[in-house]
Amino acid sequence: MKPLLGSMTRRERRFAVAGVIITLTLLLPLVAAAEPGLIPGSGPTPGTASATEQPADVERGDSCHDTLPADTPSYVVCRWLNPPQDAAAAAQFWLAEDGANLERAQPLPPEFIRCNQKSDLAKTGTCKGGETLCQQQPTGWYRCTDQVTRKVTYEGYVNGAWVVRSTPPSTAPSPTAPSPTATSTAATPSTAPPRSPAQTIDATAVLPAPASLATSSAPASTPAGTEPSTTGQNEPPPDGNPATAAPTLTSTTAPPDTPTAEPPPTATPSSSKPAPAQDSTAAQAIAAAAASRLRLRIWVESDLADDYLAGDRPYTTALQDLVAAAQQPGVTGVKFADNLGYTGFTTAADVTRFLTRAGQDLRAALPGKHLAIGVVVPELGCGAAKTCIRAMRAKAPLATKEHITRYLTLRAVDRVEISTGLFGRTYAQYQVPDAKTGKPTAITPALAARAQWMSVRALEWDTLAQVRGREYGLAHAGGTSPWDNKQATAQIDARIGTALALGVPTITLWGHKAVDGTQTYRLLDAGLAPNALWTTLTSQRLRGRLAVIVDPASTERSITADLTELAKAVSEVFILL
Structure with a gap:
């Protein structure tokens, strides 16, 4: 590179640099327009529902400083140094x-x-007033010779100022960049090359406010996420629609945390879970999922925490059932705990003992299989809202980010799925400053997801385990989804797009005919009928990034028919035992 630059004239170097900059100026906006986001075809459109709920757009230069807690490490950078709109x-x-x-x-x-x-080059392109040749010396100073008068000077930066000397210096000049207010001790405008410091751009002054921070709410017909009643009874939805009421949660299925549900405050016995040895439904589901034409990665899932708390005998039985299922051909791994520490346990030491024992038992019985757990960390969705953080820590004292870090440090698992799409009602009660206006705005589902995943990046959990997402906010109650195309796109952008844009590799979807009491939650409509949500998911080429949870005891038509339809949008399946 040095020989090339040295062989070029000064004017040629200028033209070359100018050409590169002009090319980048023209191409970067075209590239940004050609690839507007991580979900093809789902970019926000002004005036539509998606304009209020969209993923963080790194190409737009979104900032996240207003969504992160005060204790976030300073090295976490969440905006482009120079986004395309500033090129x-x-x-x-x-x-x-x-x-x-x-x-x-x-x-x-x-x-x-x-x-x-x-002014010579600017006006004429030649140095009519003569030239000065400057050559760097071993000391770092430049020996500059006026080619007209043959006067020799020694020049260099000292403490940010360009210094001109008439005698050779004995020490190297200061390597610091020039200061805007620094003055030269001997330079004149005609001899010292006028330098300015590197341009500093205040991104907060020029970047558009993230749409997810806009002071608005989800569409009126869009469930916003609620939390469970502490009495175990259904809680009325925010819009008063009984069809979106929060469910009463049991452990017969994965916690039905939908746009209107949250993890249960209390755990129920797991004796109602069908064991593979007694019921071949799970075995049939695994065999069906292993069909090569479906191209599905298979996990088996059971929450051993309840069985562990019930005693050695229930735990041993549940462990044997899980091992037997995981030993079937095609199974990649097992997920043996969900929302770990949120309920059931009384101390962090109890959680640690369970995680250590279960991890050791499963590794011994299933060499080569991947192990996973699920966690929910309510405080991460609060962003910088300190009151919200305190409330969420009180709600889940054993599922704080500090505790989850300790659990992952045990290295008992290979993968952790972090639940999102929960606690919508709670989050909506708190506010954060709008990035553009500074006015308080309620925490929306998109903002909560964005804050959670930026915090996860800051916590560096990906150095302890493979971090994945588990989204509970896209399932609907009843037989028919209430969302139209615009609303479905907005929710996908907010919940899936936000996570993928912030580096989450895959998202597991909950809610394929998940039955809880008298309520059923779905991703598709009843009978596998497609709806706006499913049509959008299947059209956006996200299959490699999506997984789904399936309860083989609760299908729309049959396990084979259900898996065939689900495989159109997902590449991974978690089969509940």
């Missing part, structure tokens, strides 16, 4: 005054020529 301004800065700012920028080459009169 034109950056190019204009470097090209101004015939590239004067390029000439002033650090670092200097080992040898350079400058015009004795700054």
Whole structure:
């Protein structure tokens, strides 16, 4: 590179740099327009429902400083240094005054020529006033010779100021960049190359406010996420629609945390779970999922925590059933705990002992199989709302981010699925400042998801286990989804798009005919009828990023028919035992 640059004239170097900058200025916006987001075809449209709920757009330069708690490490950067919309301004800065700012920028080459009169190149393209040749010395200073008068000076930066000396210095100059207010001790405008510090752009002043922080709410017909009644009874939905009421939760299925549900405050016995040895339904589901034409990765799932708390005998029985299912051909791994620490346990030490024992038992019985757990960390969705954080820590004292970090540090599992799409009613009671106006705005589902996944990145859990998401906010109660295409797209953007944009590799969807008491939750409509949500998911080529939870005891038509339809949108399945 040095020989190439050295062989070029000063004017040629300027034209080359200008060409690169102009090319980047034209191409970056085109690239951004060609690939607007991580969900093809689902970009937000002004005036539609998706404009109020959209994923964090790194190409737009979204900032996240207003959604992260105060204890987030300072090295977490969540906006582009120079997003595409600022590329034109950056190019204009470097090209101004015939590239004067390029000439002033650090670092200097080992040898350079400058015009004795700054305006020469800008007006005529030649140095009519003569040239000065500067060559870098071993000390770091430049020996500059005026080619007209043959006067020799020694020049370099000292504490940010360009210094000109008439005698050779004995020490190297300061390597610091020039200061805007620094003055030269001996330089004159005609001899010292005028340098300016590197351009600093205040992104908060030029970047658009993230749409997820806009002061608005989800569509009126869109369930916003609620929390369970502490009495175990159904809680009325925020819109008063009985069809979206929160369910009474049991452990016969995965916790039905939908747009209107949250993890249960109390755990129920798991004796109602069918054991594979007694019921071949799970075995049939695993065999059906293993069909090569479906191209599905298979996990088996059972929550051993309840059985562990019930005693050694129930735990041993449940463990044997889980091992037997996982030993079937095609099974990738087992998920043996869900929302760990949220209920049931009384101390963090109890959680640690369970996790250690279960992990050791499963690794011994299933060598080579992947192990996973699920966690829910309510405080992560609060962002910077301190009152919300305190309330969520009180709600789940054993599922705080500090405790989850300790659990993962045990290295008992290979994968952790972090639940999201929960606690909508609670989050909506708290506010964070709007990124653009600074006015308080309620925490929306998109903002909660965004805050959660940015916090997970800051916590570095991905260095302890493979981090995945488990979304409970897309299932609907009843036989028919209430969402139209715009609302479904908005929810996918907010819940799935946000997580994928922030680096979550895969998202597991809950709610394929998940029965709880008298209520049934679905992703498709009854009888596997497609709806706006499912049509959008299958059309957006996200199959490799999505998984789904299936209870083989609760199907729409048959386990084979259900898996065939689900495989159109997902590449991984968790089969409940």
